[in-house]
Amino acid sequence: MTSTEPPERALADAAARGLEVALLSRTSRPEGVGPDGTVAVKTIVLHRRDGFVFVLVPLDERFSWPKLRAALGVNRVRLPSEDEAYQATGYRRGTITPLGAGTAFPVVADLRILGHDITLGSGSPGHAVRVRADDLVRAYDATVVDLVPGGPASSGEPSTAR
Numbered sequence: 001m002t003s004t005e006p007p008e009r010a011l012a013d014a015a016a017r018g019l020e021v022a023l024l025s026r027t028s029r030p031e032g033v034g035p036d037g038t039v040a041v042k043t044i045v046l047h048r049r050d051g052f053v054f055v056l057v058p059l060d061e062r063f064s065w066p067k068l069r070a071a072l073g074v075n076r077v078r079l080p081s082e083d084e085a086y087q088a089t090g091y092r093r094g095t096i097t098p099l100g101a102g103t104a105f106p107v108v109a110d111l112r113i114l115g116h117d118i119t120l121g122s123g124s125p126g127h128a129v130r131v132r133a134d135d136l137v138r139a140y141d142a143t144v145v146d147l148v149p150g151g152p153a154s155s156g157e158p159s160t161a162r
Helices: 008-016 065-072 082-089 133-139
Strands: 022-025 039-048 051-058 107-110 117-121 127-132 143-145
Touching: 008 127, 039 082, 065 107, 065 143, 107 133, 117 133, 127 133
Parallel strands: 039 117, 051 107, 107 143
Antiparallel strands: 022 127, 039 051, 117 127
């Protein structure tokens, strides 16, 4: 898929799940929190013993491995190689999204994205999608937990620090 091709699989999956998404052209690196309050979210695919899982975290945040392992009820989880991630999702790093992925793996979302419009990968390096986080969480029956190190989120607002 080239950067000019629209992400058909992601859009078709969103439509099938009843999600309203807006297709955005990626012309630069996304901001953590845009001027309109939209939160840029990174999708990380991780490998655990029984398969893969998608993790959704605000772009400028790091997730806590111990919190994630506790949420998944596992002792070990790892980043797959680039080839493993592609084989599992059908998407290259930097474009990975649960939308239209090769397999509908479980989704774990950081609680800081709730209540916001978010942007995330679309499967295409030239595009992102905007969607209501709460709608995405419902559509994927995602597990929502505090994944950021340092204790529970105090305000529910994602950090704007880089």
